[in-house]
Amino acid sequence: MPARTLVPDEALRVASRQESLITTGQCRDAGVSPDVLRRLRRTGSWRHVTRGVHDTEPAPVASRPVDHRRRRAAWAALLAFGPESIAVGPCALALLGVAGLPARVEPQATLPGARSLESRDGIRLRMFDDGMTVTRVGDRYVAAPEWALAQAVPELDRPWAVAVMDSALHLGLLSSDGLARAHDHARGRRGVARTHSWWELADGRAESPLETWVRLDCVDGGVPPDMLQVPLVGSSGRERRGDLGWRLDDGRRVVAEVDGAEFHDTPSAAFADRERHNDLVTADVAALLRLTSSDARVPGCSATIVRRALLAAGRRRAA
Known part of the structure; x- marks a missing residue:
């Protein structure tokens, strides 16, 4: 039986704050040498996510709790595109604690001033929305609730779209006026035409x-x-x-x-x-x-x- 590879506690602490994910740079800072990293990957103890990002949890992603998978998608995008990246759309909603998202969330983020689209390994870089405001979750930035809903609702089917609007209102992340502004921010986006009547259905009294x-x-x-x-x-x-x-x-x-x-x-x-x-x-x-x-x-x-x-x-x- 091969010897077990010991991982520094600091590396595991970093990964635990990022839904089991860690970057190559964070590994280096935490004392994980390149040889150890290669061994962890080779033995299947850690998994490849995308260039420079690793998953410290060996269990298949599909077998993990749904809320973890949604937040993991957000962290995959944030770590893939670097420390200046901003979680957007459904990923921002997941990190803000909004309920009602589909089980599978596409990893997506943006960068300040980004004007080109990029995608790799199923992780999407979105164009930066002019005027978009952000908020902090921990030590990372996410789109503010109004903008996150404006980005997410046109991409969701009706049950999920109304559910996330209900949840955001119920959590007090935005007011009814804020929801109206989110609707305005969404105008002109691909897929928004079918959603206009949905915004009127949102009700923050729904508790789930x-x-x-x-x-x-x-x-x-x-x-x-x-x-x-x-x-x-x-x-x-x-x-x-x-x-x-x-x-x-x-x-x-x-x-x-x-x-x-x-x-x-x-x-x-x-x-x-x-x-x-x-x-x-x-x-x-x-x-x-x-x-x-x-x-x-x-x-x-x-x-x-x-x-x-x-x-x-x-x-x-x-x-």
Whole structure:
């Protein structure tokens, strides 16, 4: 069995701050010699990403957590194009903590004054947007939220585009006025024409991408919710909230809770969930629906469930 190659702790610390990635220069500064670097690459302990960038995590990228993969894409672009590079588009959103991005994010960055396009090993250098503002995440620069959305939304499909706008608003990264400016910044970009109606759908009250996707399905299915984050008082007297609500003619409501957990890990968790569900079935709540990621993945499924519940509960009050 070949001897294990020892990696200096400093190199691992640097890589841990960069989603497992490290540059050749950082390796040198941390005490990783060229011979050791070659050995790590040859044995598969480290992986080649692009010229001068290495991945210290041997596990296949596809097997890693989705959030790590998104941020790793951003770091791959930042490290590939040097210390002056700026994360843009979906990569900037990933580093800003915005939820709702697709599982696969294209690594992309820009450089101050960049006027040419370049791509290597699937990593894209974008032209620098005139007037673009930036913000810091750690010790690196990323496009400010308004600009990151302007760059990202035209490249995304509708569910992801609305989800990232919802998340950015919910996190307080920008205001409704800021979202309007982002829309203005996006005008004229390739792919933006199909997105103009999407910007009006953004709602910062959504607390997860799954809530966004269920809401969009209901909008498309002709049963848009009347309320988000519905305040409720359970039969126990405890104050609770439902994710989406629909008013009925008699003043009662149909309430939907959106649950991303497909399974309960323990009997106690299942009991607590059932107790919460039962507590919310009160005189004011005509029906309490549970919608999951499985429902959200099927176009029309959430809307059909809601429509049936509304019909069963009575005619819906006009908006």
